Amino acid sequence: MPNPNNVAVVAEQFHGSLQQITLELIGAARFLSEKLGTGVSCFLLGHEISKLAEGLIHHGADEVIVVDDPQLKEYATLTYRRAVISILEHLGTSPPIVLMGSTTIGRDLAPRIAAYLETGLTADCTEFDIGDYEHKGKADPSKTGTFKNILYAIRPSFGESLKARIIGPWKNPQMATARIGVMQALPLDALRKGAVQRVSVNFNQEDLRVKVLKTVRDISVSVNLTGAKVIVSGGYGLGGPDGFEVVKDLASVFKHSVVGASRRAVDSGWMGDSHQVGQTGKTVRPDIYIALGISGAIQHRVGMANSKLIIAVNKDADAPIFKFAHYGIVGDLYQAAPLLKNALIKMAREKSLR
Ligand code: FAD
Numbered sequence: 001m002p003n004p005n006n007v008a009v010v011a012e013q014f015h016g017s018l019q020q021i022t023l024e025l026i027g028a029a030r031f032l033s034e035k036l037g038t039g040v041s042c043f044l045l046g047h048e049i050s051k052l053a054e055g056l057i058h059h060g061a062d063e064v065i066v067v068d069d070p071q072l073k074e075y076a077t078l079t080y081r082r083a084v085i086s087i088l089e090h091l092g093t094s095p096p097i098v099l100m101g102s103t104t105i106g107r108d109l110a111p112r113i114a115a116y117l118e119t120g121l122t123a124d125c126t127e128f129d130i131g132d133y134e135h136k137g138k139a140d141p142s143k144t145g146t147f148k149n150i151l152y153a154i155r156p157s158f159g160e161s162l163k164a165r166i167i168g169p170w171k172n173p174q175m176a177t178a179r180i181g182v183m184q185a186l187p188l189d190a191l192r193k194g195a196v197q198r199v200s201v202n203f204n205q206e207d208l209r210v211k212v213l214k215t216v217r218d219i220s221v222s223v224n225l226t227g228a229k230v231i232v233s234g235g236y237g238l239g240g241p242d243g244f245e246v247v248k249d250l251a252s253v254f255k256h257s258v259v260g261a262s263r264r265a266v267d268s269g270w271m272g273d274s275h276q277v278g279q280t281g282k283t284v285r286p287d288i289y290i291a292l293g294i295s296g297a298i299q300h301r302v303g304m305a306n307s308k309l310i311i312a313v314n315k316d317a318d319a320p321i322f323k324f325a326h327y328g329i330v331g332d333l334y335q336a337a338p339l340l341k342n343a344l345i346k347m348a349r350e351k352s353l354r
Contacts, residue, residue, distance in 0.1 A: 002063045002197055004093040006041040007033040008173065010084060010100045010109070011056060011064075013046050018055055020226065021101035023185035025178055026060040028128050029099055030186060035130040036096065036149055041065060045083045047073035050198070057194035060186040064196045065090070071203050074212035075105055079203060081112045086201040088117070088173075097151050098173040099128075106177045114175050120168030121175040122153035126182045129154065133167055143170055150174065156302055181226040181283040182306070223274050225258055225282040230290075231307070233260030233277055234270075235300075237293020237314065237333060241270035246337045247292055253344045260284070260304075262294045278303035290340075292333045296321025313337065 007029040012019040022042070029040040039062035044053055046068065053064040067083040088094060098113070100106040102124045114121035129152040135144050147169035153176040157164035168174050225231065232251040234244050244259065251257040261271035263278055277284055279299040289307035294300060296312065296319055304310070305324055312325035313336045322328040329336045 002041055002065055002091060002195070003039055004091040004095055005036075006039040006063060006095060007036065008041045008043060008095040008098045009061070010098065010106075011042045011044045011052075012101055012103060012105055013044070013049055013052055016046075016049060016052070018052055019101065019103070020185070021103055021106075021178070021180050022056070023059045024181070024183035025099045025101060026056065027185045028178060028183040029097075030060045032097060032128055032130055032151070038096075039063065041095065043067075043084060043087050045072050045080055047071075050196075053196045057196075058188050058190055058192050060189075060192075062194050064194065066196060066198050067201055068198065069201055069203075071201075071208070074215055076210045076212055077108055077112055078207045078210060080105075080109055081116065082203055082207040083201050084109070084113050085116060087199050090199045094172040096149075096172050096174065098175045100175070100177045102177040102179050110175060110177050117171075117173070117175075119171045119173060119175060121177070122155060122166040122168070123177050125153045125155045125176050125178050127154035127163075128152065128176065128178070128183075129165075133169055135169075151176065161298065179283045181285055223258055223272075225260060225275065225277065225284050228256065228258035228284065228286050230254040230257035230288045231260045231277070231284055231286045231304075232257055232290045232292070233262065233275075233294060233304075234265055234292050235262035235294030236264040236268065237295075238265065238270065239293075241268075243293070243333075244271055246334060250290065250292070250337050250341050250344075253341055253348065254288070260289075262297075262300050291321055291325070292337060294321055295319050296324065311340070313340070 009025045009029050011022045033040050041063040042056045042061040044066045047070050050068050056064050065087050071079050100110045131152050132148050134146045150169040151174040153166045234247040260277040261275040266273050266276045283303045285306040287308045289310045291312045310325040311327045312321040313329045313333045317330045
């Protein structure tokens with residue numbers, strides 16, 4: 001019987017491949033579970049996906065609860081909601097914490113589950129922790145008291161200028177979604193052992209109201225920003241779509257680089273939205289992030305500030321990006337980018353960076 005006291009992660013897979021966010025969530029769940037003195041359970045949903053359970057264990061899960069059902073072949077809100085609810089009912093006691101990714105699926109599914117369970121949900125978290133809380137509020141005396149070992153769901157707030165610690169200790173599960181690329185996945189341990197259990201679900205008519213007839217995936221625009229080691233991004237300072245040729249040219253110095261963009265460049269139609277970095281784009285943490293003609297607005301910053309090395313080129317010496325870039329070049333990007341490229345090539349030759 002699975003342990004209902006474990007920290008739970010709703011795993012995400014796409015066409016039979018585990019999504020990186022799931023591995024990141026397991027890393028976060030392990031951190032929380034060690035503080036709670038419990039374990040990590042993953043809920044794995046889909047069709048013909050049972051083989052993925054082992055991968056979840058190798059990445060840090062202690063238990064995997066699998067619902068493998070043809071109705072879950074394609075993601076649909078109601079069927080997936082039913083599957084998660086069925087697992088929770090199977091556990092009998094609600095887990096203390098349920099984590100999901102702040103992905104397209106997670107953003108759709110998490111609120112549905114939270115609303116069904118009438119519990120709280122903190123979206124888009126960048127950190128998690130465990131702590132205590134004393135509630136002295138007088139408005140509702142039934143809620144006062146000291147709560148031990150509750151989830152601190154931490155996320156930027158007030159236009160990303162503050163970190164808010166959000167709690168909901170009154171009811172389990174305490175639910176939260178995490179931003180992609182922020183939590184640390186654990187290294188794979190192929191010798192790790194864990195338990196796998198199957199749960200079956202009785203879908204009712206209400207769950208099957210939506211039928212997915214066809215899924216069309218536009219692979220031509222997909223770009224792996226979150227896993228990239230080097231990102232060269234362009235902003236509105238490029239002055240037009242052709243400016244991205246300079247961005248691509250600079251990116252070509254590195255073997256596995258990816259082109260990123262600010263939202264203003266994306267909104268201007270100069271680059272596809274899968275390239276957008278920032279609050280409403282991707283959160284990235286490459287080894288090197290080069291920003292060309294990007295002002296460094298807070299909504300861009302939150303998506304890339306964890307990059308190990310940030311190099312910014314901007315003609316405005318007071319641009320906000322210079323406040324958090326490790327290296328800044330004040331000047332016209334069209335003059336600076338070729339010089340930077342040559343300098344990088346020289347460095348690569350000298351230090352075998354390539
Ligand atoms: P600008 O702010 O216009 O900056 C252009 C910069 O280029 C300027 O600093 C200028 O000095 C410099 N420049 C101009 N010409 C040159 C040149 N020849 N050489 C060198 N430098 C030059 N933004 C994101 O990026 N990602 C997001 O996910 C995101 N989400 C948002 C969510 C919300 C709810 C909101 C309200 C906004 C969001 N934004 C996001 C928009 C954000 O606030 C900024 O508007 C945007 O990041 C600005 O893009 P930019 O830096 O390319 O353009």
